[in-house]
Amino acid sequence: MIEPVSIGLIGCGVISSAYLKAASTFNVLNFAACADIDAEASARCSENFDIPSVTVNELLARDDIEVILNLTIPSAHADVNLAALQSGKHAYCEKPFALNTVEGKRVIETAHERALRVGCAPDTFLGGGHQTVRNALDEGTVGIPIAGTAFMMNHGHESWHPNPAFYYQEGGGPLFDMGPYYLTALINALGPVRRVAALTARAFDTRTVGSEPRRGEQIDVEVDTHTAGTLEFMSGAIVTVVMSFDVWLHSNRFIEIHGTNASLSSPDPNGFGGSVRVSRTDRTWDELPLTHGYLENMRSIGLADLCVGIRTGRSHRCSGELAYHVLEIMEAFGHSSATGEHIELTTTPDRPDPLPIGLAIGELD
Numbered sequence: 001m002i003e004p005v006s007i008g009l010i011g012c013g014v015i016s017s018a019y020l021k022a023a024s025t026f027n028v029l030n031f032a033a034c035a036d037i038d039a040e041a042s043a044r045c046s047e048n049f050d051i052p053s054v055t056v057n058e059l060l061a062r063d064d065i066e067v068i069l070n071l072t073i074p075s076a077h078a079d080v081n082l083a084a085l086q087s088g089k090h091a092y093c094e095k096p097f098a099l100n101t102v103e104g105k106r107v108i109e110t111a112h113e114r115a116l117r118v119g120c121a122p123d124t125f126l127g128g129g130h131q132t133v134r135n136a137l138d139e140g141t142v143g144i145p146i147a148g149t150a151f152m153m154n155h156g157h158e159s160w161h162p163n164p165a166f167y168y169q170e171g172g173g174p175l176f177d178m179g180p181y182y183l184t185a186l187i188n189a190l191g192p193v194r195r196v197a198a199l200t201a202r203a204f205d206t207r208t209v210g211s212e213p214r215r216g217e218q219i220d221v222e223v224d225t226h227t228a229g230t231l232e233f234m235s236g237a238i239v240t241v242v243m244s245f246d247v248w249l250h251s252n253r254f255i256e257i258h259g260t261n262a263s264l265s266s267p268d269p270n271g272f273g274g275s276v277r278v279s280r281t282d283r284t285w286d287e288l289p290l291t292h293g294y295l296e297n298m299r300s301i302g303l304a305d306l307c308v309g310i311r312t313g314r315s316h317r318c319s320g321e322l323a324y325h326v327l328e329i330m331e332a333f334g335h336s337s338a339t340g341e342h343i344e345l346t347t348t349p350d351r352p353d354p355l356p357i358g359l360a361i362g363e364l365d
């Protein structure tokens with residue numbers, strides 16, 4: 001039995017409920033307090049999940065808290081991570097890791113200097129669907145991966161999110177918002193990326209909020225909302241990636257990987273389970289039996305994995321280095337589009353260790 005790790009939550013908005021519901025799966029997670037710059041949000045979280053509500057400064061000053069879970073909006077991710085590290089605590093944040101690589105590097109360096117851990121969402125690649133994909137690739141099911149596609153296209157989040165402006169500001173847009181799911185799933189499957197070529201555009205300068213309580217409000221669109229790129233992986237595989245908030249409907253699959261022996265179709269990287277299909281002919285797709293559990297919404301499994309790492313000394317899978325590589329790729333889309341150049345990446349993180357087959361729910365290895 002691993003001794004639980006004491007967590008302080010900063011940022012009590014929409015996604016905090018998903019974390020706190022799934023967190024009860026993992027004995028290693030003990031939520032000691034929550035905080036938000038919006039005291040009402042923190043009070044709501046306190047009431048719903050029976051966690052003491054404190055101010056952000058009070059939370060950072062607490063000696064008993066070992067890890068800060070940072071679920072703030074993208075523009076606050078790096079600052080809150082830095083504040084956590086500077087107060088002697090490990091930090092785990094939602095995606096994207098930072099607004100840009102300058103900010104991201106500062107967080108990585110501060111963690112190294114202080115011998116503290118930094119982790120980052122997404123953790124969906126630890127779900128049974130994506131671990132089955134990883135296992136199939138490691139077993140050589142597709143042969144040598146040659147090519148792939150990744151498509152995330154919809155019309156944005158202003159139809160449902162109560163406070164959607166951040167999705168159209170720096171750190172938002174389809175690439176920084178949804179790209180981390182797809183890019184992390186691809187890196188988990190294929191390893192790190194060598195270079196990126198891309199074009200990006202924006203179809204609408206404003207968006208109209210369709211959800212309460214801001215229905216009818218106009219949002220200025222400050223980032224590109226259609227991004228199309230080509231990634232060359234270190235392995236040589238070439239993957240086409242399209243992330244868009246300018247598309248009403250499409251019929252492309254989430255992620256496909258095509259190898260010398262077969263093609264593989266991966267489930268939604270913004271989820272944990274789903275169907276994995278393989279085609280060893282040029283005509284039919286066959287369902288692959290899932291080799292791993294964790295099929296339901298398990299947001300917090302990446303945090304739990306980091307906490308197990310703290311107690312056992314092993315590395316954690318949703319690492320800052322992995323998230324920084326994803327950030328570098330996303331930033332390269334913009335640079336490539338602006339300059340017309342292929343952008344070489346500077347980092348080559350290891351693929352995260354796969355989860356063992358047969359792991360019981362609540363267990364992590």
Ligand SMILES: NC(=O)c1ccc[n+]([C@@H]2O[C@H](COP(=O)([O-])OP(=O)(O)OC[C@H]3O[C@@H](n4cnc5c(N)ncnc54)[C@H](O)[C@@H]3O)[C@@H](O)[C@H]2O)c1
Binds near residue numbers: 073
């Ligand atoms: N909403 C989703 O479905 C979803 C899913 C996955 C990931 N995420 C990610 O989670 C993060 C949060 O998203 P959300 O939907 O919960 O947003 P939200 O706007 O509902 O909540 C964010 C909360 O952070 C607080 N906050 C902002 N800056 C802060 C600061 N400096 N210090 C303390 N608190 C601060 C806000 O007051 C707010 O309560 C984003 O990075 C988003 O990309 C959201």
